[in-house]
Amino acid sequence: MRHLVLDTETTGLSAKDGHRIIEIGAVEMLNLSVTGRSLHLYINPERDIDVGAQDIHGLSSEFLADKPIFSDILTEFTDFIKDDFLVIHNAPFDIGFLNAEFSRCGHPPLSMERVIDTLPLARQKYPGAQASLDALCRRFGVDNSHRDLHGALIDADLLASVFVELKGGRQPGLKLEDGTEDKPSNNKISGEGTNLSGFILSERSVRPARTFAISGIESAAHKDLLAKMNNPIWLR
Numbered sequence: 001m002r003h004l005v006l007d008t009e010t011t012g013l014s015a016k017d018g019h020r021i022i023e024i025g026a027v028e029m030l031n032l033s034v035t036g037r038s039l040h041l042y043i044n045p046e047r048d049i050d051v052g053a054q055d056i057h058g059l060s061s062e063f064l065a066d067k068p069i070f071s072d073i074l075t076e077f078t079d080f081i082k083d084d085f086l087v088i089h090n091a092p093f094d095i096g097f098l099n100a101e102f103s104r105c106g107h108p109p110l111s112m113e114r115v116i117d118t119l120p121l122a123r124q125k126y127p128g129a130q131a132s133l134d135a136l137c138r139r140f141g142v143d144n145s146h147r148d149l150h151g152a153l154i155d156a157d158l159l160a161s162v163f164v165e166l167k168g169g170r171q172p173g174l175k176l177e178d179g180t181e182d183k184p185s186n187n188k189i190s191g192e193g194t195n196l197s198g199f200i201l202s203e204r205s206v207r208p209a210r211t212f213a214i215s216g217i218e219s220a221a222h223k224d225l226l227a228k229m230n231n232p233i234w235l236r
Contacts, residue, residue: 002084003029003116005163007155008094009057012050015100020045021070022059025152026080027160029087032167034160039080040153042067058149070101078107083114087163089133089155091117118159121166128221133158140165 005027012019022045028037042059044067054060088094091112099109122131129135133155137144142161147154214222226232 001031002082003032003087003163004081004084005029005087005156005160006081006094007088007152007159008097009059009150009152010053010097011045011047012053015097018047019050019053019097020047021097021101022049022064023057023152024073024077025154025156026077027153027156029160029163032164034157038153038156039077041073041077043073044069056150071105074102074105074107085114085116086110087116087118087159089117089159089162090119091115116163118163118166122162125166126218128225129218130215133162136162136166 007025008021009023010019010021020043022043024039024041024043026039028035042064044064046069049059049061049064086095095110095112095115102109118136119131122129122136126139129139134144134147136142137158140162142158142165144158147158226234
């Protein structure tokens with residue numbers, strides 16, 4: 001399955017206020033593995049950049065002055081993402097900006113049905129915990145030390161690693177170093193000791209539970225949640 005992990009940088013916080021996209025980064029994944037293919041575009045927004053936004057991403061109007069406008073990169077962008085799933089952190093923000101740009105170009109909007117939003121995914125998996133991209137990198141041990149400023153391609157690459165962990169990790173439960181292997185069998189009938197493809201599964205060691213350190217903020221949030229509950233089982 002193909003996913004495109006995507007991020008954008010913009011001139012400000014609201015597409016409804018006329019702010020525009022200035023950078024797009026997209027990383028290709030096949031079956032939860034980064035392929036090495038990516039798309040990185042700088043875009044001339046044809047308007048000023050808010051000071052607060054520039055402090056976040058470091059992109060200036062002077063730097064973007066000679067870059068193509070969005071309509072000039074539209075075909076390159078849509079050819080790259082095709083009709084595959086888009087993985088985005090806080091997707092309504094990026095999709096809102098992309099669809100505003102699509103509308104200016106007379107192009108049909110992107111559907112949220114093809115979008116996987118990692119922000120609610122993280123909040124559902126870790127209730128009460130911080131769910132920013134930086135926080136998730138810390139939780140999963142993803143190195144983001146090179147992220148001094150926000151950058152679309154850098155953030156998309158980090159999100160690709162985070163997405164794999166949110167999905168359970170690459171090949172969860174597979175352990176190659178214990179010397180066990182699947183042994184072929186002539187028995188094609190499913191039964192005890194075989195799987196449906198006719199392979200006998202040898203004994204495997206049990207994969208230990210994955211644990212993550214709880215921060216002080218997470219612990220405090222848990223205590224606040226318990227205080228609001230009626231006789232929670234965790235306090236019995």
